[in-house]
Amino acid sequence: MQLFTPPFAKLLSLAAVNFLRTPTRSVCALLLLALLALAAGLGMRAPNPPDEPRFALAAKTMVETGHWLIPQRGSEVYAEKPATFMWMQAAFYALTGDLDIAFLLPSLLAGLLTLWLVADLAGRIWRPRLAPWALAALFISLQFGLQAKRGQIDMSLTAMTTVALWGLLVHFLRGPNRAALMLAGFAAGLGTVTKGVGFLPLLMLVAYAGWRSYARRGHADPATGGGWGGAGWLIPAFVGGAMIWLAPVLLTTWWNDTPELRAYTQELLFRQTGTRYLNAWHHHRPAWYYLQVIFTLWLPGALLLPWLLPAWWRRLRRGDLRYWLLLGWALLVLLFFSASSGKREVYIFPALPALALAAAPLLPGLLRLRGVRWTLRIYIGVVSLLGGLLAVGGWVEAPAVLKLTERRALDAADLQRLLLGFALLSGSGLIALIASRGRRIGTSLFGFTVMVWISYGLLLGPALDASSSGKQLMAEVGERLPAEAELGIVDLKEQLLLQADRPVQDFGYRQPLAAQWVGAVEWLNHAPQRRWLLVRKADLPDCLSTARLQPLGRANRVEWSLLPGHELAPSCAATLRQAADAQPSSDRPPAADE
Template structure:
């Protein structure tokens, strides 16, 4: 019989392997889906195709909403692995694995290996972590860089002065800043650290630490930002092109300061992030009522680990809550550090009946929901048909989706009956493992053709024939990405009327072989509606094919002013 320590070691290896496999599940089996994935892949593909990597493009226009660092990563991934279906997800996958390791190592250094294991399992079990790890958005990479910066700062501030860790922290914060503008947020940890040192004045029990040489942060931070700002600055000095100057102004000022202080979209109330934490941080958020008083007691004991971890999380929450523009991913960087702060308390909490019943209830609700929805899909109920019809998906998906959901629900229900509330911690970890395998192997590949718009663009290609020319008006990034041929487009952010000013003459030059794919609400009054073809819906938008012969070139009408959209999702 193997001893208990060997069994625990084997369990740890199995759980680690299960986590990695769950994050890998389905990679390469789907295409980029809105809202953000197609635009990043479109820019990365343009870099690979053109060989010009400094400035990202969305079609013919410069893409100035985000710096290009994440797109560089996707383009580099493509050069290594080939095939965009695999390459576009690799940066998020690697960032997720890095974040898990950093969370483990930080908790190990602050407490011990047992606590480190709890921290990793807590982070993996939270819904938002798995969801972002399996999406090709900047935020997972940003969280990896933020966690790396916090790892270096916490080592330097709490363990012992460590110049190497400080350099790593500063460079990671700088690189995070040019990946997504808020990458500097780890530096805010210096505020709770200074307050903690002030509260600890006169105490000499080894917890206060020495005053480290923090000035090394500045050159390290600047070095991290120079990865992109240096080549951009050189380009601005050497090239007086007003387009390049406008790109720099848009990105460095409007998309950073203005976007934060005077947001023009995603406007939400101040309490918005409370509902984000209550839902996307499940099942961990169920334990917050028990964690908060325990954390407060440790803060009153002046435990520096909690002062830095929790103080920084509160500052990040306040920072994003102060801005009128809010998205659920903005507070995601808090999650790994809060899991590290929760980890020492989890064994004690899970010995209590109340928290265990809450976690069991979470799993049971998830299992029942999967069973009910899967049963409805398999039975072909009116509700199931209506859901697919709303999204113009074929009924052939009913048994496929229903089978996956029903199987997930049965497995989850069986685990809940076997482990019950006495092993609720293990139950939620196994639930996360099953959930992300379901997501990766089952749901996303089944829905891929419709969520990625590839089914729509395939219909377009079949309808116009292989020899026709295609143009886009009021398009979305996935339309250009999934097109089966070279496409003429007339700007993405330009008002629709201005796009038609170029698209109309383009059609008139060869009306027999040229077609436009147009958002239904953006069809020009100069188009004979009777001759257009409704080609279907995708991502909640209806699309129309306009043959060249349907456009009246002698027409001078314009779209209503309230319909002159800029093409933004």
Template sequence: MGLRDPSPPDEPRFVLAAKHMVDSGEWLVPRRGRELYAHKPAPFMWAQALAYEAVGNWRIAFLLPSLLAGLGTLFLTWDLGRRLWGRRIGCVAGLALFATLQFGLQAKRAQIDMLLVFFTTLALWGLLRHLLESPNRRVLGLGAFAAGLGTVTKGVGFLPLLAWLPWWLAQRRSARPAARAGGWVLLVGFLAGAGVWAVPVLVAAWTSPDPSMKAYAAEIFLRQTGERYVSAWHHIRPAWYYLQVIATLWLPGALLLPWLLPAWWRRLRRGDARQATLLGWVVLVLLFFSASPGKREVYLLPALPAVCLAAAPLLAGILRRPGPRRLLLGYVCTLSLVALLLLFDGLVRDAGIVARLAERRDIRSADLGLLLAGLGALGISGLLLIAGLRQRAGALIVAFSALLWTCYGLLLAPALSASGSARQLMAEVEARLPQDARLGMVAWREQMLLQSIRPAADFGFSRSPAAQWAGAEEWLRAEPGQRWLLVAGAAMPVCLAVPPAQSVGRSNRDDWWLLPGSALTPDCTPSEQLQDERRSGAGHDLKQGR
């Protein structure tokens, strides 16, 4: 925290919206530049804006909600494990979650998903305490409220409520009375949580004379939820995609599945309602997301705390076996050696993996040195941990996870920040601009508007480059001597000659050019030129042929 800037994907977009909330005082509906941002609800951006109000530093504030949500999820996992099995099992469940790759990676990103996982885990905590510990309408109501908040945070926060089904089936099989009243508590709590944001937006859309508000409500409540699930238009993946996610991002725990699966089956056959409820809910979540054509690896993350809870009572016995211990030792050894091989590659090869990464991302030498230092620290420290803890696989995994995320946070992520966040690019733009110049952007990325040192005009984000150019042309011609444009290479029309355009570097897989307003001539209308080029299929990359 404080050592890196918001970097794609998603982080700059959310911080840009949160910053607009703080600067303008308009908190209900997020904005991306001049446009309403209708892809995600506002609660996560509220959290970032509130964090900034508390600490007064965006470099810290943008990561603070994910940090607190991650710590809260660890606490809830520990507490639920403690209540269902005992204190020691609760500690094992929390440590297992901490040691899983996807959890650590997501907790260190400023994306919505970590906050969503906190709300879904809180909802599951309340529901399972009511169902499996003892009837408690207060915690049930809190869990329902969290499910409602999760739903208006990212659509799928209602999923913990499905845990009723496997619990009910387990109760029927065991012939135990399934008397757990509280349906009205669930309904009222859920509606109250969802209404925190949904009700004000619907009221504003209903009463506002602005048609963009009605379009925003239709987009966020219909297209970005139901339609996106049933008929996704991007991230299309096969039905088995999440098996690949489990096998990779749920390491190192995924290595123990050959021992966990039969042990779970034995517990289920004995009628353990705790395991049946947790594992049944995980299967429902897996089926729910697998049924949609659109899939992303983070979608499955809310199920991870439940998997760790179900695994925790079994891990001590499994880790006494030589096979699982060797696999975990090999996992740590592999990651440590890969880090050292990348360090060696970066030091001795001029065209190796690290050198190509540095060229593609325009990483400067000082940042490259920091990146190599991080790889070296991870690799050497990992081997030292193996030497000291090779007989204690569980302790080794937890210690290595702490080492991995420490090296990532202190060295690796800061090394990639300047180039990935566009801070380096925008510093170059500022150095090229006259002191009294005004800046506009065409085909821009959120991180560029966020990192701009001076106020920048935009001409829409969702609009096509030709449509953005139409607004930019009018803006430039109003004061051609004082107005400049930052333009992506892919959006530069052929009719603009190279000499007036200045190359300012490469960022986010594109070359960027700074164009003075005086470069526009009566013979060059970029908006029309781009439309003609698109129709004819002509390329317009400045680096090729011009």
């Protein structure tokens, strides 16, 4: 009981404060809190669209078939992304045997690595005491947590990008460093064969060239940093990183030259890189789209831009190389993606660590300003209020919450879990506001962010999982069908293949829908008494409009039904064949979420 006496409690408090005042210890403590937040809920949900089921399905297929070189999506080759990220997921699946854990581990570890790299860089290019500030600035950004808790490529790409930035910054700011340059080149090459834009860290060479030109006009000392010496090592290191994936693919294509392999390599090396950027076929957005992303997904840091931008501009005018490299590179990334008509919010995500680094030395001073502190308190208050309104609205059965329940097909247990998550979010915000008195707003904001991701991981994500992942739908399909029944899916969704309790026949992902229906009807006709189709009612051809369907409910905001094979009209196959022949034979374009 003496542990709880006031003198002893005060002594423990002082010891904790002294421990955290050491930058290295503070970084370790923040990393542990980040791990707690980002790992919360690991294994409690299945892969959800967009993107997650596609990569997880390819990884699962690799392990089950032993064919790791070329990813498969159902019966087709998946050629929209290199296999590198799927190799990571497959390795963790082979290690753990649990896909619901394995598909998230690459992003979790990449997130922690990125946080550590940012903290380490802050200690190197600024001062050691700013390392925790840089880590915290990155962690509290909404998009960072979202990507670290999703099974998508972008968190792993960002980690590779940050490794490359680490090498370039160490060289340019701390003196000539061949090893750092080679690490940067290798990470950029590996990032390029993870997602085509992994070469973007090399744009820092452009930022450095701009600073050199500015310095020669007398605005800075051009002798600062490591200079161009050794920059040639970037090229062989880049090639080495790229060869991790490229070498086995090219060698296999050379030894076993098939039309399928040639089409796979050409799709990845040309259409999914140059064509995707120069002539995007989806995700069309206006040129200012990324401003919207910055002022939503980069909260709460975006709220500090009225203070950060003038301070950054003054330092750029003074010719500070550190700001030229960090901000110049981030601006080049923004311009690069803004120039393309195809835009997604995750494209500019790799620039966020650089901006957190650029903000770190200014944050201690900014948080002393009353306007900054109140801005951040308002942010916490708004998020807390929204969580509270949603929780109360659910318990009093407000129309908006009932509409969400219906659209997401939530059962009573999942609805209660969702509302509890909103309530925890709201309560955490309230506690953070109370604790933010004086100048403790930074600590309160970090703690609130930890609770946001714990709430999401343990309650909000799992509550929406049954409908989003297709788990609920495919469980209903399994109950409806006899054990010996065969199942096919028209216009397949990868999450349905993952959640099926039996082998599933698909009819091609990239095939036009009319051609898929031709294949599906022919497949049904071979064994109509034991074969069934899972279909979306809205996709039914006219010749099947009178068939007796078995409604299943909603999943991913779509109504699904089962079509028994014996319900086919004899003339339907011929009608569908004529309709398919009348359509162009080109492949169906990739899905909008790729």
